[in-house]
Amino acid sequence: MAATMDPQAPSQVSSQERFFRFFQHEVTSLQEQMQNLQGTGTSGGERADGVDHVLAGIARLSNEVKDAASYLPAYDQRTYSDAIKALSDKLQSIRSSFAPRQKFSFKAGFTKKNSSAISVNEAAELASQHRSRLPGWSTDVSSADSSFAPTPAELVSPAPEMIEEEQPDNRDGMLGPQAAAVRKPSFSQATSITISNHHGVHIILPSSASHATTSGTVSNLRGCVVDMSVPTASAQPFAGLILKNIKDSLIICGHVSGPVHITNVSNSIIVVACRQFRMHESKSVDIYLHCGSRPIIEACKDIRFAPLPKTYITEADTQTQNHFDQVDDFKWLKSEPSPNWATLDSSQQIREEVWRDTVPGGVGLGPVDILRAVKLTNT
8 A cells, every 4th residue: 555645745755755665675685685695506606696696786775875865864864874784794694604614713602793783674673663753654555565574585596507508509699590490498407597698599498497497597688589488387486587688589487486677678578477576777678567566667768567468377366466557666756657667558568369379489480570570670
């Protein structure tokens, strides 16, 4: 339920409220990532990449607090800074636990706690108490948007294992007639999924990939069609998914039980059912979405939302509310609606028969044909 705004100061309260919700979401996400580090492998540098990913997130959140200083009260700024410090301390503690045990070391019991330190939950409680005193602030908001407490460890590991793919040589980015065939990667040794560095290919994940959906990353694609819906449609959704650096492509993500993070995507179409949706630094993207919480965008432009096509809806989806059209733009703090996103009316949406008959491909249907059918013509 949205907070009730004070008519005497709508824009100021709105700005502070939106930042508070943004900060809550970021802290929860970072906590989940840190919790997930414990189960991340070390053989391929995945854990080191995960730590770097969290460090970058903390630094970015700190900069966001500095940018918001013009409208945040000094007390709030201190509270947010304390929460960020607590995140940094927690990450340092986790990193220390990864280090090899030293032969000679002081026992942990001799470590003196910094009396000025504050835990994330303590900082969150202080912020929550302070918020309750703001004019027009309502505490009746959804738990998905208002809790700093970490959710179960369902977040993607930032650098999952690379999957070997059986495919023609495409080093120059040019595809011959035989290269239009659908690629089905091998997953014999995989625990996670990475699809990266492709141009003009059609990739479909087979049902055998269901054991590798612990996490997924799709990156550095141009003019591609990627369909990951088959192995995630039943009981094995992705725990988390990252999409980044994608252009002129159709990405059918399938189902994600946790968050989807999307960065630097342009002139593309994304189809996904997820618990949390977060997109930034993207433009000219159509999102066909089923989302269990309010989607979040920031630093985006010309983003259009529509409900998930019937072709990809599962029975479980029909039992949950879809918030696809309740988007929060964290870079638009004015009281009027954000100009950076809109919804697609039925006449603008891709027809159901295209999803059912054309997008899966087939004889004589290469990636260019599919992209043309969904009106991605700049390929």
